[in-house]
Amino acid sequence: MKITEFLKNKKGASGIGTLIVFIAMVLVAAVAASVLINTSGFLQQKAATTGKESTEQVASGLQVLQIMGSHDNSNITKLAIYVSPNAGSSAIDLSQAVVSLTNGDVKTVCKYDSTKATFKDLEAGGSIFSDSNLNFTALSPTEFGIIVIQDADSSVADATPVINKGDIVAIALHTNATSMEPRTLISGSIQPEFGAPGIISFTTPSTYISTQSVVQLQ
Known part of the structure; x- marks a missing residue:
């Protein structure tokens, strides 16, 4: 038991x-x-x-549509780089973009300064290189201006130059720090805050004609 x-x-x-x-x-x-x-x-x-x-x-990214230049018979002194967002790109704030240019000897890096008169709206038309529109000579070697060419939704403003689908603007540069004499190879880029950069690559003309002050470079 x-x-x-x-x-x-x-x-x-x-x-x-x-x-x-x-x-x-x-x-x-x-x-x-x-x-x-x-x-x-x-x-x-x-x-x-x-x-x-x-x-x-x-x-996202920028595409360079064309580059126009204005010369003083011996050197390119003003540049207008037409840019637009890539197809399918998100909105891009150009105030955060960096533009770099080099002629092989000197490299210039430029930023946008919204506190200065570096913005101009030419949607109604006008001369790109006219100082009455945007004073190129007032631009320092380290800054660029913005000229609005097309902006249907008014997204590109002085303090917040944001480009989106369909917008076209011109990046204005006073190239007094970068020698652009005849037959000079120029390269560089426009690097946005995010996305692919716009590529700059051209060779200046073999000669500058006094009766044709504006030339297409790229």
Whole structure:
């Protein structure tokens, strides 16, 4: 009789131990599942954000439509670089853009300064290189001006020159710090805050004709 009771009590103790192990496994699995769910949610959000930023970086950017220059019979003194956003590009704030130019000897880096008179709206037409519109000679070697050519939604303003789909502006430069004599190879870029840069690459004419002060360079 005593042996039978002993065996019954032993089975009960074994069952309780198994139950404790089972509960512990369930708790561990619950904690692990919670960690995995939180981690997967974080990774999903991170992947979505990274994907959006990557798409924006790849799709966005500037394209250089053409480059016009004005000379003084011996040197290009004024540049107007026509730019527009790439197809599918997000809006681009030109106040955060950086323009770089080099002739092989000197490299000039320019930024936009909204505190100066470096902005002009020519949507109604006018002369690009007329100082009555935008005073090129007032531009320092380290800054560029903005001339609005086309802006249907009025997104390009003096303090916030933001270009989006369909907008065309001219980046104005006074090239007094970069020699652009005849047959000079000029290269550079217009690097926006994000996205692909607009590429600048041209060779100045072999000679400057006094009766033709404005020339197309690119």
